[in-house]
Amino acid sequence: MSLRTPLGQAKCLGSAKKGFHHWWAQRVTAVALIPLTIWFAYKVAVLSMSDYQTVSESIGSPWSAALIVSLIVAAFYHAALGMQVIYEDYVSNKAVRIAAIMATNLLLFLLATAATIAVLRIALGG
């Protein structure tokens, strides 16, 4: 049963719209990012002064590559959701706001894809 009016539903109005899914996805990615970022920050710190061979083998090992790809997906999704909220709060012009959100999403998608392909290439020895 929905408590929303037919007109409200037709116009996609209502208290939350798709807010709950946004809110929840932000939390799920946040929880995933806690262990992933701590692990990755530690790994990068340990590897910070190593040579190419060592870094490449370490980043490209199957488990580590899988975790980094997971980190990339969670981090970029989390970033896209967060940036959307910032634009929604501070950009009052609707056209500019939608354009900014769209541009940010597309750019973050491109970055996430590039990072994933890079990790796969390291892992599979391109």
Added chain:
Amino acid sequence: MSSNNRPLSPHLDVYRLPLSALISIVHRGTGAFLTTGTIVLVWWLVALAGGEASFMGAQDFMSGFIGRLVLFGWSFALFFHLANGIRHLVWDAGYGFEKDEVEKSSFIVIGTSAFLTIMIWVVAFSSGAGV
């Protein structure tokens, strides 16, 4: 209808921000900064995938003064956002809303992020000495 005499909500510039409010806006700021900073992460991974020459180029930049400065700022932003993010998850679960609890967790967030930032650089420099 005199709409001019209505009480106004407190404006941000007439009183000193409480610590919790300062942390709140810094959480947003670090979030946006980390989003921009993902470009560095992507660049580093792409350089690594590109082979030894491109990787060494990236490493040279990262170990230079500007590179170190960016990484230091980024590491603090990361740990701050992480620590305060965990505080947000605790709030989401319904705990820690009392005034004294918020005050205490504010200091825990600052302390934890400073500690983790120092620790990660200690790890970075001490592991470099062993190679």
